[in-house]
Amino acid sequence: MSSTTELTRSTLGYRIARGLTLANIATQAGIIVTGGAVRLTGSGLGCSTWPQCEPGQFTPTRHDATSIHPFIEFGNRTLTGLLLIVAVAMAIAVWRTRPELKWWGLVPALGVIAQAVLGGITVLVELHPLVVAPHMLLSLALVWYSVRFALRYRGARGRVGGSLAVERWVSAGLLVVLLVLGALTTGAGPHSGDAEATERLALDPVGVAKAHALTVWAFCALLVWIGWRIRRDVSAGDRDEARLSFWVLAGVTLAQGAIGYVQYFTGLPALIVGFHLFGAAVLTAAHSAFFRLTARDTAA
DSSP states (O other), X not given: OOHHHHHHTTSHHHHHHHHHHHHHHHHHHHHHHHHHHHHHTTBTTSSOSSSSSBTTBSSOOOOTTOOXXXXXXXXXXXXXXXXXXXXXXXXXXXXXXXXGGHHHHTHHHHHXXXXXXXXXXXXXXXXXXXXXXXXXXXXXXXXXXXXXXXXXXXXXXOBOSSOOHHXXXXXXXXXXXXXXXXXXXXXXXXXXXXXXXXXXXXXXXXHHHHHHHHHHHHHHHHHHHHHHHHHHOTTSOTXXXXXXXXXXXXXXXXXXXXXXXXXXXXXXXXXHHHHHHHHHHHHHHHHHHHHHHTSBOOOO
């Protein structure tokens, strides 16, 4: 690391930018949680149009017949605005402190704009599951990217032991498959997002859930193999951050799998499904850190 970079990272601007990279992760994950709340409370069409909440008004109007649904949906939209503010502030801070990463720092802000448009489309097509699923998957992709970018920004060191190149990419592929199957399982299940929106994917929910579970088991088997390799690799030494990132990923995977089985065998109660959605965001973040930190050690 050069003396110029060392100096840059000791400044207040760098510390603010690093804090914003963490705030970006939190808000990207938060929008998944609030979006899940919208879906699980049946508030998906609480605002009947977009970008306005109702024709001629941008905010819900309280009156005697008003339910809580418009306010839940509007709250989720409001968080999208906060998310955009954080992402733009982060991009500006990165531009000023590490200009070599300036274009990469713009990706979350551009993703939030795309996500807002896609969210509007989901309302206009009355929560069609083929649009709702990509809406969630884009949020998960932004969480994955945001964690990796935050680690890159702070100059996280990569793996110093034996190469895990194949395992890294296989784990990434399995993660994509299990997240997509998870979204399809939700799209075929009972939580449509609105009491009147009954259209679901024409898939057998039990069959899709079993395919999702099999992918999770394959992911767990791969983690066992990776854990064995990391444990027996004495060349890594104490500086290998990949060890910690692996154990975090393994713990999150087991917890998320347990929640998945609980929700399946208890008939998909909304609260447990909500925890599972939050777990999907945490699992995605944990994998992103693992993927970044198991790359071979190079300058950030």
